[in-house]
Amino acid sequence: MFLKHHLDQFLDNFPRERHLANDPVQFVRRYEDPRDREVAGLIASAFAYGNVKIVLRTVDRALEYLGPRPAEAVMAFDPKRDLKLLRGFYHRFNTSRDLAVLFWILRRTLEDHGSLENAFLAGPPDAAERLDGFGARMLGFGHEQFYPRGELQKRIAVRFFFPAPSQGSACKRMNLFLRWMVRPEDGIDCGVWKRVAPKDLVIPLDTHIARISSYIGLTDLKSPGWPMAVQITNNLKKIHFEDPLRYDFALCHMGIAGDCPRKRDPVKCRRCPIQAVCRL
Ligand code: SF4
Structure with a gap:
């Protein structure tokens, strides 16, 4: 699968240790x-x-x-x-x-x-x-x-x-806690x-994940709430059913580090490791 291939490659080469210093x-x-x-x-x-x-x-x-x-x-x-x-x-x-x-x-x-x-x-x-x-x-x-x-x-x-998800919240921080634990x-x-399976997690949806997910076709929803978090997670399950959140840390830190700017930046986009799957 095209998206899986590029996300896996991105993950394999992502300097996680460096970004850990900027993560709670x-x-x-x-x-x-x-x-x-x-x-x-x-x-x-x-x-x-x-x-x-x-x-x-x-x-x-x-x-x-x-x-x-x-x-x-x-x-x-x-x-x-x-x-x-x-x-x-x-x-x-x-x-x-x-x-x-x-x-x-x-x-x-x-x-x-x-x-x-x-x-x-x-x-x-x-x-x-x-x-x-x-x-x-x-x-x-x-x-x-x-x-x-x-x-x-x-x-x-x-x-x-x-x-609470029932109030529409994406529950980013709680889902982040669950990702760390599970x-x-x-x-x-x-x-x-x-006793909780990684496949039962929901992505910790923040502004970076919402934006990059829309660029790479994981969501077509506009407002970042619980439904968007579930839609992105379900689409990630199509490429990695057992562990859909495996890409979350790398995608999120790509945004935190400013490597995927809000507006298309020809210099940054040219060297972006997921450019091949970006629709922006
Ligand atoms: S190609 Fe540019 S806009 Fe698309 S994900 Fe990469 S950095 Fe972001």
């Missing part, structure tokens, strides 16, 4: 213990929005609070005692309180389910319903102690950590979870 998955890879990797992964993906340099700084700082054993540290997290330690933390509209709520959510999830994988698998097998259920479970732990009115308001920033160890993804 590097923080997950700091840890050996799968429990630490789950916790670090959820935190790193939660803040994976905005400028990449700021994302890396934020994630580094958030994990610094938890020390060398993040899973143990969140299990010991006590909002009354520890909230003040996080003072001064912020990432765009997320504040130290949102980080504290996230630590609390992680603690309660590990207490109730034993692992994030168990909590994820507690939902139905359909990808969208499972993500909906996972988010609802995470947001369902008692958060009264964090809010003066004792409830999670509809527009509260912490909800942004757990978007895809087998390959120097980027970590193969932490063994």
Whole structure:
């Protein structure tokens, strides 16, 4: 197949190690213990929005609070005692309180389910319903102690950590977390979870993936939401059924690095490794 041939070649020659330095998955890879990797992964993906340099700084700082054993540290997290330690933390509209709520959510999830994988698998097998259920479970732990009115308001920033496919969201950060956990160890993804198959993942759709996917014919949809993420994933399944997200890291970092500009650039396009399949 023409597209498969060119994407495989692109992937084989992609300098992944160089791009890893600009990806928050590097923080997950700091840890050996799968429990630490789950916790670090959820935190790193939660803040994976905005400028990449700021994302890396934020994630580094958030994990610094938890020390060398993040899973143990969140299990010991006590909002009354520890909230003040996080003072001064912020990432765009997320504040130290949102980080504290996230630590609390992680603690309660590990207490109730034993692992994030168990909590994820507690939902139905359909990808969208499972993500909906996972988010609802995470947001369902008692958060009264964090809010003066004792409830999670509809527009509260912490909800942004757990978007829902049923509301049309592409759920980029959550799908990124799942990719890190589920895809087998390959120097980027970590193969932490063994009970979810890579073929059941949905692509973490960001602006780069949306744009490049439309250039190479993986989507004809215009607005980047859950339906576009599913359409791109289904088209990738036609060329690699068992592991459709294997191209995601390389395609996304091609965009992040500016190697595929928003407007056609004859110089960059001439040396583009997927030029043969680009329709722009
Ligand atoms: S040929 Fe140009 S526009 Fe097309 S994918 Fe490559 S860099 Fe992007």
